[in-house]
Amino acid sequence: MTPDTIHSIFNLFEKHNPTPETELVYEDPYTLLIAVMLSAQTTDMNVNKATEKLFKRAKTPEKMLQLSLEEIEEAIKTLNFFKTKAKNILGISHALVENCHGSVPKDRASLESLPGVGRKTANVVLNVAFHEPTLAVDTHIHRVSNRLGLCATKTPLDTEQALLKVIPKEALYHAHHWLILHGRYICKARKPLCQKCFLEKLCEYKDKEL
Numbered sequence: 001m002t003p004d005t006i007h008s009i010f011n012l013f014e015k016h017n018p019t020p021e022t023e024l025v026y027e028d029p030y031t032l033l034i035a036v037m038l039s040a041q042t043t044d045m046n047v048n049k050a051t052e053k054l055f056k057r058a059k060t061p062e063k064m065l066q067l068s069l070e071e072i073e074e075a076i077k078t079l080n081f082f083k084t085k086a087k088n089i090l091g092i093s094h095a096l097v098e099n100c101h102g103s104v105p106k107d108r109a110s111l112e113s114l115p116g117v118g119r120k121t122a123n124v125v126l127n128v129a130f131h132e133p134t135l136a137v138d139t140h141i142h143r144v145s146n147r148l149g150l151c152a153t154k155t156p157l158d159t160e161q162a163l164l165k166v167i168p169k170e171a172l173y174h175a176h177h178w179l180i181l182h183g184r185y186i187c188k189a190r191k192p193l194c195q196k197c198f199l200e201k202l203c204e205y206k207d208k209e210l
């Protein structure tokens, strides 16, 4: 795919959604970090239902540490792997209070040292909370980017590295949400809605649903 086509793709993303945002409900970097960690293997909508209950009881690391593991499990029990995630909530809160004065760190290494926080979660927090031009590649972004022809990669990490090289600098900050929302609502895994897709003319996918 030529750089001009890539520019056109991101111009169209901007035209259709100038300020894309996460669908996770959060108030600050801490509640965002917890919501993103909880979103592994589940939908944002499910996470929002669980965090509505959880954040009513505690929305700072200090307050969270006043809850028992069982109380946190009860609040998030509708989520996959809720027992592990509840332990991670306590582990994250403990580490933030002990090592970061209760604040969420702004650097990748510190974020990734927190329990249950991997590269993807760190990238989302850096992007959404701290406005860094990072790309958290999930299954949607991996699929959409390969279908469009932005990259030809086998793993999310390869996709992240390939996209960082080709996406125009000025588009990088919003690229994460543009690609993720496109994958969620238009370029769906089983049946992409190519007829409704504003990128159809530029997309290189061979099996478009037209």
Ligand code: SF4
Residues within 6 Å of the ligand: 147, 148, 186, 187, 188, 192, 193, 194, 197, 198, 199, 200, 201, 203, 204, 205, 208, 209
């Ligand atoms: S044209 Fe189809 S395959 Fe290509 S990005 Fe749009 S929905 Fe996805």
